[in-house]
Amino acid sequence: MRARRAQRVVFAVAALAIAAGLLALAVGLFAECPPAGAKSPAPSAADASSPEALCLLLASDDAGVRTEAAQALARLGRPAVPHLLWAFRGGRPDVQEAAAPALGAIGDPAAVPALAEALARSPYVAVRWQATQALAQIGGADAEQALLGALRDRDRTVRLAAVEALGRIATSRAASALRQARRDPDEEVRTAAGAALDHMEGARERRDRDAPP
Secondary structure, X not given: OHHHHXXXXXXXXXXXXXXXXHHHHHHHHHHOOXXXXXXXXXXXXXXXXXXXXXXXXXXXXXXXXXXXXHHHHHHHOHHHHHHHHHHHXXXXXXXXXXXXXXXXXXXXXHHHHHHHHHHHHOOOHHHHHHHHHHHHHHOOHHHHHHHHHHOOXXXXXXXXXXXXXXXXHOOHHHHHHHHHHOOOOOHHHHHHHHHHHXXXXXXXXXXXXXXXX
């Protein structure tokens, strides 16, 4: 199965190499990838695992190819972050949905501002939900601040994701926000907030119990 997926990516890159000019017209933004400013040469099948080629594949109309490209970029780690951010900031929601999980998996705080902006401003629920998940994985004060704002999101699924994320972060500020979330208009969000607080309290009691005298 993994070999077939890798083969799919190689074939897709080869197709892009043949039709690079058409691709540049079709996806505009991705004609310059990586974000160093200079145009990259058309990728070849031999370059299938390069960040430049994978970044181009994020613009594919095939959801499976986008997912495979994003996962491959995530496996490259921090060197792939500029490429993922370049794609993510392009504003195409299907590309953002693919890129956000990869940014979360890498965990580089450099991705927090773009993810936080998408969480606050994107009109697409799926993008906001994915940004919430990625911010929870990255963590840190700035990510937490963005997640606190997501508790006021107009969509219940985003609020629910924010509640679950803040429960994992488990800071005093998160606990205070979760207590307020127990008054959310949606019952499932209220229930999740209560469960997160119970989990945090249980974890604190275990730490106190296990602490050396």
